[in-house]
Amino acid sequence: MIGSFPKLLSATVITLKLLSLSLFFGLFIGLFFAILRMNKNPIVNKFAYGYSYIFRGTPLLVQIFIIYFGLGQIEYLRSTFLWVILKEPYWCAIIAFALNTGAYTSEILRSAFQTIKPGLIEAGKSLGIPNKVIFYKIQIPIAIKQSLPAYGNEIILMLKGTSLASTVTLMDLTGVAKYIISTTFKPIEVFIVAGGIYLFMTFCVHNLIKFLEKKYGFQT
Amino acid sequence: MELLAFGKTGWGDELFYATLMTLAVSITAMLIGFFFALIFTPLKLSKHKSLNLIGNFYTTVIRGVPELLVIYLFFFGGSGAIMFVASMFGYYEYIEINAFITGSFAIGIISGAYSTEVFRGAIQSIDKGQFEASKVLGIKKHIQFYKIILPQMLRLAIPNLSNVWQITLKDTSLISVTGLVEIMRQSYIAAGSTRDPLFFYSFAAVLYLLLTYLSMKLINKLEIKYSRGF
Numbered sequence: 001m002i003g004s005f006p007k008l009l010s011a012t013v014i015t016l017k018l019l020s021l022s023l024f025f026g027l028f029i030g031l032f033f034a035i036l037r038m039n040k041n042p043i044v045n046k047f048a049y050g051y052s053y054i055f056r057g058t059p060l061l062v063q064i065f066i067i068y069f070g071l072g073q074i075e076y077l078r079s080t081f082l083w084v085i086l087k088e089p090y091w092c093a094i095i096a097f098a099l100n101t102g103a104y105t106s107e108i109l110r111s112a113f114q115t116i117k118p119g120l121i122e123a124g125k126s127l128g129i130p131n132k133v134i135f136y137k138i139q140i141p142i143a144i145k146q147s148l149p150a151y152g153n154e155i156i157l158m159l160k161g162t163s164l165a166s167t168v169t170l171m172d173l174t175g176v177a178k179y180i181i182s183t184t185f186k187p188i189e190v191f192i193v194a195g196g197i198y199l200f201m202t203f204c205v206h207n208l209i210k211f212l213e214k215k216y217g218f219q220t
Numbered sequence: 221m222e223l224l225a226f227g228k229t230g231w232g233d234e235l236f237y238a239t240l241m242t243l244a245v246s247i248t249a250m251l252i253g254f255f256f257a258l259i260f261t262p263l264k265l266s267k268h269k270s271l272n273l274i275g276n277f278y279t280t281v282i283r284g285v286p287e288l289l290v291i292y293l294f295f296f297g298g299s300g301a302i303m304f305v306a307s308m309f310g311y312y313e314y315i316e317i318n319a320f321i322t323g324s325f326a327i328g329i330i331s332g333a334y335s336t337e338v339f340r341g342a343i344q345s346i347d348k349g350q351f352e353a354s355k356v357l358g359i360k361k362h363i364q365f366y367k368i369i370l371p372q373m374l375r376l377a378i379p380n381l382s383n384v385w386q387i388t389l390k391d392t393s394l395i396s397v398t399g400l401v402e403i404m405r406q407s408y409i410a411a412g413s414t415r416d417p418l419f420f421y422s423f424a425a426v427l428y429l430l431l432t433y434l435s436m437k438l439i440n441k442l443e444i445k446y447s448r449g450f
Contacts, residue, residue: 053429054425057386057428057429057432058425058428058429058432059393059394059404061393061394062425065404065421065424066417066418066421066422066425069418069421070417070421071418073416073417073418074418159286160284160286162286163286164288164394166288167288174288174292177289181292181296182296185296187292187296187297187300188293191292191293195281195284195289199280199281199284199285202284
């Protein structure tokens with residue numbers, strides 16, 4: 001039990017890398033699709049809705065498998081520079097995670113944008129502030145504050161989601177835990193250690209979000 | 221399209237049965253989850269600190285640990301645990317548990333943690349006056365629960381339970397690592413033998429979308445039924 005601890009800790013680094021990179025890209029994807037969702041053009045709107053519906057309605061495992069096993073089948077892709085990225089399981093996992101968390105994030109941000117009181121935007125307009133500045137300086141900061149609790153949940157879901165990277169040969173925390181279980185056949189001990197590490201990370205995320213909420217939250 | 225033909229030439233019938241298997245595992249897991257929720261919701265709502273702690277421990281641990289890790293625990297540890305119990309009764313043969321049972325039990329425990337939170341939230345949001353009024357009227361405890369609390373609670377719980385159902389349905393794809401032939405596993409087999417992973421995994425995604433879409437339709441009907449009068 002003690003012997004497996006260093007191995008699991010070094011695997012935690014990969015889990016954290018996967019998590020931070022996919023959250024980083026996912027946030028941009030989410031923001032992009034949230035803006036599309038608020039577009040008045042029905043085609044753009046439907047496209048963004050379809051994106052989030054498909055990614056939220058199918059298991060993450062399917063998404064990873066399509067990207068890792070499926071895309072390699074397209075001959076054309078193999079000849080482009082994209083193949084440099086797509087042949088690596090690491091990047092495939094990150095692409096899948098980012099697209100998945102992007103879909104959830106877009107829903108979180110959309111509902112946050114919609115709860116902004118129209119009076120705030122009107123006030124900005126009557127002060128003669130340009131639309132772009134209203135969006136960046138008024139709408140986005142408020143939306144980020146509004147969506148903090150829901151986004152915290154999404155981070156925790158994504159942290160658990162990174163465990164699926166082990167299905168495409170990546171040795172993340174779950175991957176190493178499975179390897180140790182199958183070689184030593186001590187499932188309960190390994191589960192306690194690996195689960196403890198995950199719980200500790202969830203605990204940290206939970207408290208970080210709580211802290212941010214206190215610091216940046218406001219009463220509306 | 222001939223890849224999806226029924227019979228020996230295509231994978232249509234295999235995928236159809238796999239879809240049924242996914243549904244069967246999801247429903248079993250959901251029911252096991254309800255059973256766990258039935259035990260742990262009262263613990264979480266209990267006034268005793270120690271009982272509270274047990275309830276909180278269950279929901280926190282299960283919701284903070286990846287589903288895949290829980291499945292590995294059951295897959296590798298399940299038969300060991302059963303054999304340990306059996307050995308206390310003097311039975312030392314090797315016992316292998318069916319993948320369906322381990323899988324639905326693992327997913328059931330996960331789904332149960334989410335259901336517990338949903339039920340706890342629903343009961344807590346019922347007006348205290350309802351409990352007090354029924355007490356004043358001298359209604360017995362279990363009748364109070366079945367006739368007064370439960371109907372009100374269901375109305376509040378159903379929208380959130382539909383989320384739990386979606387999570388459970390999607391989590392069953394993870395059981396494929398244990399070799400149970402559900403949608404994901406069947407697609408994996410089909411993709412391996414036809415060398416066409418893109419088609420089969422995309423088709424699996426379509427099947428999951430279909431399942432989530434249809435179940436949402438059904439749950440919306442239930443929601444309307446239970447929220448009549450509001």
